Amino acid sequence: MLTFFIDLSIPAGWTGRQSFGPEGGAGQISRRTLGGVRYTSSVSLRLYRIILSHALTGFICWYGVEKIFEKSIGISTLGISILAVTYITTSAVLNVPTGILADKYGRKYAILLASGALLLSSIVGGLSHSYWQYLIATVLWGIFYTTQNGAYESILYDTLQEESHEAAYARYSGLSSSAFWLAIFVSSVVGAWAGSKYGLRTAYFLTIIPNILNVWLVLSLHEPRRAKVSTQTTSLAMISQGFRFLRSSPRTFSIASVYLLIALVAWTTNEFGQLFFIELGFSVIVIGLLNAFSGLAQSIGNLIGHRFGRISARFTVVTLMALFGLTFALPVSYRYLSSTLFLLLVLIRNIFYIANNSALHHSLPSSIRATTISSLGMMNDGLLIIGYLSFGLVSRASNVRLGYLAVAVYGLVIFGAVRLLARSPRFQASYATGGPPVVVIEEVDSVPR
8 A cells, every 4th residue: 555644743933934954953944754755844734735736626526427417408429529629729729828827927826727717617517508608617627727737737846846856756746646636536426426316516516615725725835946937038939948848859759749649548538438438328326436436547547657667658659559449449238348448548548647747847947847838738739629529520420439449540640640750850950959948037936925
């Protein structure tokens, strides 16, 4: 069993400010452990708050019954796919601006924006009775997910870097993501129960409570010291630097290409998994529980992912796509095996994600960390728009399982095209001139709580 020891006791006389003196010297704060690594009490408390805040954003009771609710208000499978495209389009438009917000003005404000968007999305979604009403909730959901993802990763990495523990990022990134998906598991069980007993709308309104608590918690978060982009650096320059860095070396570009394939598998299984379970003929409560166990599988994958170290791109691609194809190639009569393979696919893909994400963050400078991740996210969103539309059209013409197989073929084509592009003489020549971007920065001290 994995055990994480968290000691949050605060030493006498602590004022809430960091004070790092020599061992036993004046100003020294006692050291505590979090996940087996020793930190000052203030740092362990900050890490705990970040992880707890991330967990609260995952307490989304309607997440496990969303597609059932959309069906209940008259939205077709193609309509659900178009809603997903709307969500991804929102993400594509806002990915880089929200990354710039986090880099220029602070991760804390980006997380506040995300929390507010999720709160409004839950309220609007619960009150919706038509496609067009739910479309507004979908746009707000896109704002939430786009904003929070890179902000939590960046504030966690920068907090660790401030204590010279950035090498432990994979462990704590996994712990934070695990807390998020564990909350998805718990809230999906609650939502499935509340939805079947009191109506599906109840699941939306239950989500409001943890969101309000998270807003209060986010206000207490402490911004880590980081290299901040100068206010004289324009947003367009930051976007350019983010894209330039992704092609700054063959290794960085390889990491990015694998990230895109993992993301395609992750987003499509998360977005349309409930449609797959509906096609397999499961009941509302079983679908809610399967979605909950999907969240638990993601939580476990994130939690143990750092233990596998670096995983090769070839092994990642072959394993992921073979399991993906097997899961959705089976006929409906094998629904118990198919649903089990689906959960295994979710577990494996999150292990691969942690390994890939850690390698990506280790290669990024803090001054454009969130912007570069958002630039990569914008590329992913553009690919997902086509993938989601392909899924919807094939699913309408045939079935959901064939829709997933179409996405698998699409993903392999994109991955192959990116790898061929990386090997082209013109692109390889750019490695020599397109190295890591030079960013005008100003040192930013940690701001008081």
